[in-house]
Amino acid sequence: MELTVENLGRALVLRVEGRLTMTAAGELKAAVDREVAAGNTLVVVDLADTTFLDSSGLGALVGGLRSARTAGGDLRIARAGAQVRTVLELTTMDRVLRPYDTVEAAADADL
């Protein structure tokens, strides 16, 4: 997994490339924690280039959601592909996280 960070100003975008599984989960969670601690509490995880996501990867997203919420912010996901959406449904996580179509829509969701 490759993680790239981009600051949009109103939100921080984490782009996840490759497989988001248990091996990558820790790294993602750490990145979210780091950004939230630095004051970027609105985090958008861009899943466009995520080739595979499993329950453990999703667990890391929930962990990130928690860090962001505790700091008064939020974590949102954008551009989920078919495989990611299937996992969201399988775990019923689509009841918690809305997969936004674009990064901008995610960042501006509460405006």
Add this chain to the structure above:
Amino acid sequence: MRQFVLRCVVTVTLVLGLNYILWRWWDSVNWSAWWIAVPLVLAETYSFIDVALFGATMWRARNRPAPPAPADGLTVDVFVTTYDEPVDLVMRTAVAARDIRYPHRTWVLDDGSRPELAAAARAAGVGYLERSDDWTDRPRHAKAGNLNNALFATEGEFLLVLDADQIPSPEILDHTLGYFTDDQVALVQTPQFFTNVTEADPLGSQAPLFYGPIQQGKDGWNAAFFCGSNAMLRRDALMQLGLVGYVRDTERSVRDALLTSRRMLDRARRGAPDPAQAEVLREVRAAADDALTALDARQPLSEVTYGFQRRVDAISARVVARDVSSIQADLAAIAELPIARDDQIGALVVDETALARLAEREWSPLGAIESVQALVRAVDVDRGGEAQPVMPVATLSVTEDMATAMQLHALGWRTVYHHESLAHGLAPEDVGTMLTQRLRWAQGTMQVFLKQNPLRLRGLSTGQRLMYLATMWSYLSGFAAVVYLAAPVIFLCFGVLPVTAWSVDFFVRFIPFFLASQLLFAVAARGVKTWRGQQYALALFPVWIKATWTAAANVWFGRPLGFAVTPKVRDGAPTQQARLVWPQLTAMVVLVIAAVVGVIRASLGLSWWVGTAVNLVWVCYDLIVLSVVVQALRYRGYPGGQTAEEPAPTESAR
């Protein structure tokens, strides 16, 4: 062929049993002595259903062929869970785990955070994990929490769970990993076998019927149970379970919190000192209304709660506290939100009555808003009250294993029972420890039964429902046992007949059923010894009753389970040990007295000899069954065992 014979015996037993039970209900209840006649016929019906469920279990009993050899390169974590067992004992298991042949990583999961164990693990070259800081001041969830903590600190696709005293064989992974080639398989359970048990096994530690025909039967219905140790699990399945549970719990508690908030706000509004404040409260209530509407429209939870919190934040920012002191009392009440932890299972529970009380409280407007915020935040998607928002291993019961397997089944996963002893453990060596362990298992099972009834849980197949029901049903036997002990005493002492007649009608129906069910056990057991288990099923009646009673009080009324700490009375005086089984000893004395009284009454012509004879046989049976308690009391532990001085560890699950 064997299965055909087994199915024939099952069918014959059930037909004969039904014939007997129907006759009992329609034609032979002595209604004039209903106070004993009805309990007896109910107890007999209970036993018939128990036999029927056993028959259903055996219907599909199967010997699995050996699984394919595992592929190379699978990643496996081996977890050795410990709480307070001696370091030597834990390390013996950890070293054996390290030496398992298939490549893997070994971890000691130390819930006791002992530096000396950490050092020993490091010296042996195995990993050491203790709870992260997140668990400080949060529910620990016993062994389930220990495993959940480790799941987020490791990465293997599969995990092997071992209790601290379960020494694995080097081939354990090679023989079990292959089952996971089927990507629907979530669990492979292997037997628990104890090495510190004598041939006679007076404490009934070995469970050859369970780790054999019963598990094989459950396996046939895709309902092999998870038993907490000596089992392989697929991480992804557990994580999925954790996520589904997280979503379910969060949705429910957010909804509850919003509904309570509305009640609080309405009340505060009625007592608001001026229209401006009332208006503010109305706005917050409107926000709660909108949030609930959005939930009903199935909008994502995080969006709903985020929007709600933001809106309330904005409203409350406009409110100026006119008199800060007026909200002091409110703030204190907020600090005591009715979301408490259950000490026994460590679960976060929303206390309904306290929640109602909170809603009935007189709030100042600002206090009401603050408490609404605090309430919703406490149950929000970040699950601030828990160490980890996602708990893969089920935490709803003191026995995490059964609940976990049942939820895996409900999600459509498969489980496997692999009938080969691949780990060897230590059993309790004294009555007190044994009783505590059985009580805990029974309580946990009943908790799951009452909280998540397998007959109603969505996603289970009919066969799976029956398999879970069979185990839960068997723990209700304590009540039937009391009736079986009381009925002959009542006849022998007072001549009261629960049955209209012990006549030919009775014998021609009862004896064939009784013989057929004994035959069923014999055929199903395939030569393993089941008598000890049969004795304990009846002889531990006080334990089963206590377990059912405390679990019901816990689930329905939020009472603590009242966990008995394992009494360390092993070296204590015999009287101390005997006190643990006083109901059984009392029952034995009463049975003997009743037998003597019965013989005297019969010889004086006060009672009918056939009835007396039947009841004397019955008393003998009861006494033989209960005598296991005396054997257990006389047991002085496994001779020559290394653990002779140490009480055997059984509470690694704590």
